[in-house]
Amino acid sequence: MKIKRIAIIGLGLIGGSLGLALKKQCGEEVRITGVDHDPKTLELAVQRGAVDYSTNDWKKGVEHADIIFLCTPVLQIIPIVEQILPYVKVGGILTDVGSTKGFLAEKLLGMMPTGIHYVSGHPMTGIERSGIMAADQGLFNDKWYILIPEASTSPEAVAIISQILTWTGARITTMELADHDQCAAIISHIPHVVAAALVNLLGKYPTLEESFKLVGGGFRDTTRIASSNADMWADICLTNSQPITQSLLQVKELLDEMIQAVEKADRPAIHHFFKRAKVRRDILIEETDSHVV
Known part of the structure; x- marks a missing residue:
């Protein structure tokens, strides 16, 4: 054709x-x-x-x-x-x-x-x-x-x-269809929801918003995608609701673990939370880069 x-x-x-x-x-x-x-x-x-x-x-x-x-x-x-x-x-x-x-x-x-x-x-x-x-x-x-x-x-x-x-x-x-929607939820949809949540969290502290000029690269980089098109992301959440809600509940479980560790001043648990994320991400990035032609 x-x-x-x-x-x-x-x-x-x-x-x-x-x-x-x-x-x-x-x-x-x-x-x-x-x-x-x-x-x-x-x-x-x-x-x-x-x-x-x-x-x-x-x-x-x-x-x-x-x-x-x-x-x-x-x-x-x-x-x-x-x-x-x-x-x-x-x-x-x-x-x-x-x-x-x-x-x-x-x-x-x-x-x-x-x-x-x-x-x-x-x-x-x-x-x-x-x-x-x-x-x-x-x-x-x-x-x-x-x-x-x-x-x-x-x-x-x-x-x-x-x-x-x-x-x-x-x-x-x-x-495959199901694999795509689950994968997209975790690597694309959830990061957008979390980025928006972080910006909305800042909105709960009006005095801090006045100091946004002091915000470093970490907050800017993490929340960059919160500036994306709201119409598009509303539609995505409504049309991939099951994988998104399931993944958000799992994120909530992880945050609950962190809340408990901080409240108990459990340094080993806090350290493990960050360490396992670093190790996993470093491995994923290394494997991804090794497959780039």
């Missing part, structure tokens, strides 16, 4: 960066149409070169597309697919970038008409800023992009999307 036209719905950080990366690689060989509800975003996407043409009209946006990337918050994806399906051509492939896959697979797999395919995907990349002005053509470079074959409609469609994504510089891998 020769890809000539791509549509990107949702021209925020991920959608905009995807457009910039694909245009850099493909130039005029592939025409990209951007679809968004915000007029300023549509204008800026064209100005920045992320898309060749932009529109807020579903039909004009997708009717000629070989591939349609759905790059909106998770809870917006199902209603959007319902709107665009009448205009998607036979042979077209829809693929999303949502951070939770089980919720979408349950809904989308039963919606696809004969001849239209769906591929479940998730780029493991991002920054704390959002919107088209935060888009970066190098956002996907050397970052993992996960595809979920069991939540997709055909191996052929998965192979096509995999090939297209290599144009962005991403490293492609596959996972």
